[in-house]
Amino acid sequence: MSLLSDLLNLNLSDTTDKIIAEYIWIGGSGMDLRSKARTLNGPVSDPAKLPRWNYDGSSTGQAPGEDSEVILYPQAIFKDPFRRGNNILVMCDTYTPAGEPIPTNKRFDAAKIFSQPDVVAEVPWYGIEQEYTLLQKNVRWPLGWPVGGYPGPQGPYYCGVGADKALGRDIVDSHYKACLYAGINISGINGEVMPGQWEFQVGPAVGISAGDELWVARYILERITEIADVVLSFDPKPIQGDWNGAGAHTNYSTKSMRNEGGYEIIKKAIEKLGLRHKEHIAAYGEGNERRLTGRHETADINTFKWGVANRGASIRVGRDTEREGKGYFEDRRPASNMDPYVVTSMIAETTILWNP
């Protein structure tokens, strides 16, 4: 259907100054992404210059029918890899008409934490490793798996190559380029241990930007799987049994941790996280108890422990960091369906603002 492609790929810059802005928000489940598009009179690169908008919250479980308007506040702009030209993607958060954040708006509180002077001074960096699984449409069984059966056991698939080992690479590779085009700080990709499962990493990103970039990267991924006619899942344990789950390991450092003597700061921070283990776990994603079993490179959900180079720990410190006496650490607890606004701000809050 090349005629359709010709239209989809029309470069409007030759005929009009108008651009298309796709406004993106998070729906009522806290995990469903929604978007709709509007025409603007000319190119815009500053979110503060974009108009607010609204949508029918009664259709997304976020407002009653007789008072259905939910207001969208533009927060971050990225280039649209699908429409290209001067067209943009706009990450938004959601408010009542009176200006209050609606209950599912987790960005609002995260933004408050990230603008605290103590947090600002520490310049918190995040690198998030987003794992996900691709499923065949209609049967909801992982891509490449025989329907009614299972592939050979885990072993050959991690970073694997070949038609019998890597399933869905075209989705992953187009996502990588699309995100770079969009201006997202995507730092890498790899095939995961379970066949049909993949990972991309976003970062290093500072403060609230990590959450914005991860959400838009997720949106771009779901648009791409839609094109490929494959279903995207962020479930933390999509297949029971001897198959890895999917996480969103969150790498973290502050200015103090990155400087001389940083290793001591890191150890203190990990201690604080240990004291708030239950609070963090409660906010680290639904269904995580199916994944954090103590097997398959996870730590048991009820246990908090940390270690250098230890993938069976809740928190892993890299050998480089130990050797240099400064660096960052990896919180391995968050599930793939975590909300990055919640996780990143909670880690900053516990390690910088909170005292036991």
Add this chain to the structure above:
Amino acid sequence: MSALNDLLNLDLFDYTDKIIAEYIWIGGSGIDMRSKARTLRGPVTDPAKLPKWNYDGSSTDQAPGHDSEVILYPQAVFRDPFRRGSNILVMCDAYTPAGEPIPTNKRFNAAKVFSDPHVVAEEPWYGIEQEYTLLQKDVQWPIGWPVGGFPGPQGPYYCGVGADKAFGRDIVDAHYKACLYAGINISGINGEVMPGQWEFQVGPAVGISAADQVWVARYILERITEIAGVVLTFDPKPIKGDWNGAGAHTNYSTKSMREHGGLTVIKKAIEKLGLRHKHHIAAYGEGNERRLTGRHETADINTFSWGVANRGASIRVGRDTEKDGKGYFEDRRPASNMDPYVVTSMIAETTILLKP
């Protein structure tokens, strides 16, 4: 079929001054669109400079066989997104050889209303939200729906993303760019509540131009679904049961409504519309009684109601308009298969020209 595409995409500019003009009209049912093309000597942008033409009205149920010529009067010109170059689309209306508008020509009376001095002075603006459903060819069942069954209930599809939530986006996105290219004032698009249903908005457009643009936008959409091998329907309730219908909500304002004190003018206008409810409903689209049930974000067809931010009312006033004391309102009654010439002119007539 790359050789065919090469020919379809030939840029004639290097070889000839001739252009192709596609003349578009509305057929005998009032909703079927027809078109045919002719060669002209050179580029034309002014409809007044285009020649009148004629067609066989006995083949479209608009004239008897022994006296079959129906005359086409060009009324509006748009760039042709399919042939591109200097080629054009021409929206026409239909007359007898004696110069009388034929019965299905609704544009003629609309133009009379819109040239009334009182209406001209009020500069009526329209924004029309055109909903439509995409059907699989041959089975006439919505795209993405399992044949012989139903998808999961409404909830995830409104503005949804993903292969299991959004069906047919390439048609919608190609249509968006094609309309912008054509010069149609398309202001946005979104996925609708029922899966396989979408919406585009045209406006703000002044007076008769709103309807010209909606008709040409519908034409472009049907050409695109033709390319995609998918059937387009404007039926207002394509699937019975707990599935939303399709409407053509018409947003409206006059100069007085947009200025200081406008909210009072709006309320008076809504009152007048309430007094003529039956008259409007009769002209708002065939089969609307299947859609306006009082459920699925509609008001019951026999009830006239209005409210701020209320999607269950006949007329909805936005919170912004209430807050600013001026703005516009949304008539939610028209069905997706309404004739915009009829609806836009009737709203202007009732609110500006008629006294209660």
